[in-house]
Amino acid sequence: MSFGFGRDFRATLFGESHGKAVGAVVEGCPAGLQLTEGDIQQELDKRRPGQVLTTGRRERDLVRLLSGAVNGRTDGGPITMLVANEDVDSSWYEKHRYIPRPGHADYTAFIKYRGFNDYRGGGFFSGRLTAGIVMGGAIAKKILSTQGIKILTHVVQIGGIKVGTQIKDEQVEEFAYSSPVRCADKGKSGLMVAELERLAAEHDSTGGVIECRVLNLPVGIGEPIFDSMESLISHGIFSIPAVKAIEFGSGFRLSGMRGSGANDEFCVKEGKILTKTNNSGGILGGLTNGMPLVFRVGIKPTSSIGRPQQSVDLRTMKEAELRVEGRHDPCIAVRAVPVVEGMTSICITDLMVRAQMIPRTIGD
């Protein structure tokens, strides 16, 4: 079903933006993994609204772990995690129920569900559902860390401001989350903050690009043809609202290169087979090759803006002007960083389990 993702490690999301709660059920976690609510909370806090320059909705997003763990360890059963919706005001949506917001799922969902979908705050199409991805990702990250695998994610572009040079892994690891815009380049981070303040003042928004790197993956992870590493990661990543593009390794740049320059030649270093370059982004034939897995995600500008936009009243089929109220994130790439990280963790864990690289029980 479309609310769940993963085959051997699976997260099923539920909830609506203005309903009682959002959450996730995670199946396939090995038994014996140490897991507390704190482990999940720590990841959830990274996407919590109400931080610098993000949405005005004030949610504490406190997680409750309802099942799947006993005595501080997973028990092999489904792990259910719940976050209550606390700061909900649906009045604007009640008033504009039949006037779809441009750039949102309002119109397409209205047609698909003949109006029975939850129209308040986007219902289950809301970005709020990505809390479940972060919660599921928190568990996946814990599993991957038992294998030494690290996932580093940060913002490399906001609007016109791009990180020009390759940032070192250590720098990303250390600075990404201390930057208010999740950009590990301190200089660019400052410019991005200024840009977002300007946009907020103008009731406008912009997009961004997130880069993700996965380190220390074994060779051969991914399944041939339809469950290639790229296939699964892109499937998962495009499930995050506002994502419109993805590229692995040198991505679209490869289309203009020559084979003699694009092929990553093999070499041996300290007894290990590596490639001299990493244009492939760590993936050959859909399988990991032992180099860092690298991809970039293109995020569109926040659709909810305070400026008047043209829409249509679905009852009268007449055109109507709409101005989305409330304060919204001027760039959702910022809060999408832990979501991309969580989603990637889920994908990788799923493929690691499938490759029998994660045992059914962990711990002693």
Added chain:
Amino acid sequence: MSFGFGRDFRATLFGESHGKAVGAVVEGCPAGLQLTEGDIQQELDKRRPGQVLTTGRRERDLVRLLSGAVNGRTDGGPITMLVANEDVDSSWYEKHRYIPRPGHADYTAFIKYRGFNDYRGGGFFSGRLTAGIVMGGAIAKKILSTQGIKILTHVVQIGGIKVGTQIKDEQVEEFAYSSPVRCADKGKSGLMVAELERLAAEHDSTGGVIECRVLNLPVGIGEPIFDSMESLISHGIFSIPAVKAIEFGSGFRLSGMRGSGANDEFCVKEGKILTKTNNSGGILGGLTNGMPLVFRVGIKPTSSIGRPQQSVDLRTMKEAELRVEGRHDPCIAVRAVPVVEGMTSICITDLMVRAQMIPRTIGD
């Protein structure tokens, strides 16, 4: 399993590059659809090797329809299609079995399968398996055509040569397959041919970009969150060898735009709700919005080149030089066009069936 794709309409691929045959089993086709071997052959011919500037392997690729149709119509059961491998010479691969070709799956597959994988011509990692995608896609296209849906696909970039202006749908439909490089822009098509001839002479290769448009889709196709239209299409497209990037609508360009410019405002035309622009590529909230579905696929340069490259002998762990023999496509984007088209057709059909937009039986 990873050799099959689709939930309600599913293609399972089988075969190896140098084995007896390649083929596909297609499940979920409505009963009653008119279907002959000719319908499938017509699509297969579009990717047949041995055409202008493509691989030297001479395959007639004649399809045999083994099951799933009776009296010229589908019977509701699995449709099995088979293409024999005829022009196979594995001697080069026997000789270089332990020296992986850069840019190929040789190394990663060797590790994953401890050397038991079929090393001849890439085994089931070979692009030859995409014949099954084209065969499955041929059926999907026939189903979609009963709903008036059209899929237009063509090459918009080869190496440094890019189609600058937006080509009209009619032009793509008419000229894509009459161009030897599948580019509907006649001027650029000529330049691309010249470029490929130059590369072939230099024993080098290049990449390209394919654009795909799906017309006449109903509103609301796609499933929320994890089976969004973008999720499924990207999942399928990244299963095609050499694909390294995908973007929907304005794609990566959106990351630099403002919300006020990126949002597609709604309007009413002849009683139908449309958007004034199509930056979203016809998808909102993962569901089709009635506008043309548009995406671009980035393809890396052909990995097999006649130039010497550095590799490693897996037995000795010593570095070794490798020169891939035989003539290879200087740009696989060209032959990937019908594959992208077939894969897209499979994705769309799957989501159309799921939305109950395709009946279980067709015909009268």
Added chain:
Amino acid sequence: MSFGFGRDFRATLFGESHGKAVGAVVEGCPAGLQLTEGDIQQELDKRRPGQVLTTGRRERDLVRLLSGAVNGRTDGGPITMLVANEDVDSSWYEKHRYIPRPGHADYTAFIKYRGFNDYRGGGFFSGRLTAGIVMGGAIAKKILSTQGIKILTHVVQIGGIKVGTQIKDEQVEEFAYSSPVRCADKGKSGLMVAELERLAAEHDSTGGVIECRVLNLPVGIGEPIFDSMESLISHGIFSIPAVKAIEFGSGFRLSGMRGSGANDEFCVKEGKILTKTNNSGGILGGLTNGMPLVFRVGIKPTSSIGRPQQSVDLRTMKEAELRVEGRHDPCIAVRAVPVVEGMTSICITDLMVRAQMIPRTIGD
């Protein structure tokens, strides 16, 4: 994953017997269906513990509907339902953690999960998880009722007491749930109650047989070969703890019959094709044939009995005597009736959606 069942209509269960809660997430319910907590509570009450001669655990089993409905109607998203565990005392299980109860999953789960499974009350192997089946089934029943489909379930055997004659549908519908042992034959119901009282006094238990009938099914429901009606129903039913046998129509009796007597001949009545007999239990070739779907489920005696039984201490590998404390159902077939009913409803709904007999939206 093994905690979810169904393809187009899917229930995922979660929770543990002595954890915080048990519940279910249901995906694939059409949008627009009227649904309240009361609808679910009504079904849950049929399996609530603490009724006549059932387990001593006192649970109110009040359901909370956390997602999937807005304004009293389903919204097309996952429906999350939760029942808190209130009356939990794990002290006995703490004490006997390493001495598996005969007839329970204690031993097999201990080995599978290396002791990390929740050992209190059977963890997620507990019959308490079937509350989720009943909750999911409540939704399925509502969907099926929109198509006029009815599911009648009752007890036809407890220990040595069997319902001899065929009970009429109307009688089952009217009396099954008013009997304390869910037996629509009033005379036998009385004998069964007496038998259970006797067993309870002797600290022993017995098994039973449940019969299920599904009325008003359209012809052709079920999918060929592996998702036949019998395949899916048996798959679901064997997921209920203590079920050890199932037979459709005349079942095992058919093995001793002749073809000339077993074949159900076709006839026409009031313009409809029927069969004169119903040895097939309403299923031909795995598809419904328009006759009542009939099957019987064999349930083993309650494993938890107050008598001393021999077991093994898993730490010392020495044999050890065990006496399960607390009052337990002398025959779990009684409380399994609504579970069989719910499970069957889920199976039928799933196959009905797959046959496109249930629209994606319901209501006006």
Added chain:
Amino acid sequence: MSFGFGRDFRATLFGESHGKAVGAVVEGCPAGLQLTEGDIQQELDKRRPGQVLTTGRRERDLVRLLSGAVNGRTDGGPITMLVANEDVDSSWYEKHRYIPRPGHADYTAFIKYRGFNDYRGGGFFSGRLTAGIVMGGAIAKKILSTQGIKILTHVVQIGGIKVGTQIKDEQVEEFAYSSPVRCADKGKSGLMVAELERLAAEHDSTGGVIECRVLNLPVGIGEPIFDSMESLISHGIFSIPAVKAIEFGSGFRLSGMRGSGANDEFCVKEGKILTKTNNSGGILGGLTNGMPLVFRVGIKPTSSIGRPQQSVDLRTMKEAELRVEGRHDPCIAVRAVPVVEGMTSICITDLMVRAQMIPRTIGD
């Protein structure tokens, strides 16, 4: 999709009774397993038609291995196996296309597919498709044998003749396939042969019961709740045409027993935990417990009989008499033995892979 079964080890069937071929694609087989056409042929021969007292159709059923193996070993890809249909005469079916045979899928398939299904010999509803189960099972058996697991299957009842006493494992292994009716009890085997000759002379048929035992299974195989061992086996077994009942261990007899007699007490023998009795059929909580897994399958009488039966002409909706021509198996339980064995092997292999008890590569 409903033509494939298994999650980690999966067989997809294709073909029609009177089409060009029947076959199977098997996914999930470990790479490196020694596999020849002879391995598969050996199993196929056990169900070949034209043996004593079985169907008059003369098929050699020679298997062709089309993909998935190289140099005598599996390569990790899909294994495609094909058997041509040679002795096909569809004239009777052409003549009686609109008069459904009682006890067959003719009527239900006609309604489901609005007449577009292949009506010749039952199309893909034919028992001939079970050749694919036997082929897939042949591979599964080879995998299981690497773990020391054995599957013993034989007929324990034909019509009124039942094997009364428990036959030893060694006897089943040695004699099942040397008996023309696959019954390891020599005395009963003779009586069964006589009974079938009598039935054949009377143009009638009968049913039977098959018993299956799986030896040497590790503890803990099976997945909690919905993929319990019983759930998966019954799902698979009910996919075999003519199966109408299944019971595990003491099965329906348990419904009349007391808990104190039905519970299998634990004991220790030679350092291993066993149960004193095996009423549970080797399964506790849906997981194997290390005892022999035992179940019995009830098969209905062959539906195709030479006697006149009443049916309905689907064009005129008038009742019509039908007499099925040709010689048919008087009891299909006989030829179903290798099918039950194959199906069981597939189920067990799937659950063994899922439990990570089968590595991704086999061999050295």
